[in-house]
Amino acid sequence: MAARQIIKGIRGRILQLVIGMMLLILPVQAQALLGIGVTGKVGTTGLGADLTVPLIPNWINLRAGYNYGEWRPSTTQGGINYKADVRLETTPLLIDIHPFHGNFRITGGVYLNRTEIDLSSFVDANDVGLGDIFPPGTNVTLNANVSWSKDYAPYFGIGYGNAADANFLDLPIAVGLSIDLGAYYQGSPDVILTESTGTVTPANLAVEAAQLKEDLSEFKFFPVLTIGIHIRF
Template identity: 35%
Template sequence: MKKIQWLAAAGLVGMACGAQAGNVGVGAVAGTLGVGGQVSYAWTERVQTRVMVAGASADVDFDADGGSDLEYSGNVDLLHGALLVDYHPFGGVFRLTGGVMLNDDKIDGSATCEQLACDLGDNEGILVRGDRLDATARYDSVSPYVGIGWGKSPSAEGGLGFSADIGVFYLGDPDVNVELRGASSTNPVVRDAVEEEQDGIREDLDKLPLYPVVMLGVDYRF
């Protein structure tokens, strides 16, 4: 979180400095990174830098492979900061983009055994009523980004403009933690089953190593 706050602050400083030269733009964005804003600064007729911050939150239900009776209910919190460099190879609206994503993405979920006994992985009836699993997953905080897009050329006159970005960034290996609370938490066999559940969630998340980015925006160049 602090890294993204510092990134946003740096972008605002850059906007203030760039406003004197008339090459700064500010705008709003929305898409798979969430909803947020961005500032840009045109360095040359074909190169500009952008600082973007966007986030979103949504409810989610999920389970792990392995035949568990439990379904997790929770939420996904997305918060992204991006430091991007746009290169317009033909001097027009088309651009190539590379940069760094700062991520504070988090997935939380809880599952409670509401029957007399519940299966966990390959273990039948190993949990008892009232046992609860709390799962948390996080990704790498810094990731590389590559993409293409369309937007106002750095050499274009000021005014209103529209933009679009399509790209991906590497999520990295998820850090997954599952904790058991309840009467079965002292059972060593159950603790082993919880570790298997944790591995199952990690394997599910590993199936999506890249995060797709599709963003639309509107901005104003001063």
């Protein structure tokens, strides 16, 4: 009976010790979990925001974000009016590695790419059509939709800043500078071409679509250059 009470007392002491150690560790872990950074940025991908969570503090971070931008250029050449509606929309999911446990980072991951371009051109009846494929005396509107084959575009780049451990210029609040430089591979463009008269043969439209696709093929790699400010919570 006495031995049983002694064993019970030892178990109680061990339980108290374990609970005490957990209470000492939890504030440290909670502080690490609170190292979440939010970044606002601007660059070639438009306006964007990132959320950064530390996986291994001061070494590896997980970063997810959203970028959006619009651009509507227009021009007139040779009597033909060209308009474009460019919509940049991407959702990056990235891993940041800080090899020196500082601000320099190496980044890899994917961009969910929903970027599209709508193009339109108006050809007056008195002007020559693109590729001389339109019947004379006919006003023609040519429309094209351009997207890219890689919905999940692999990304690689380098950067500066650690949003999960920010202390820029020794300020009393956790604010820092964020820079990204890299590129994602979005593949070849997909082009859908239509025209308003219904008189152009599919073969001729295919020729024009192929030419446009070739002109846009240099954008298989999309350059990423952004700069922003991050805040750590």
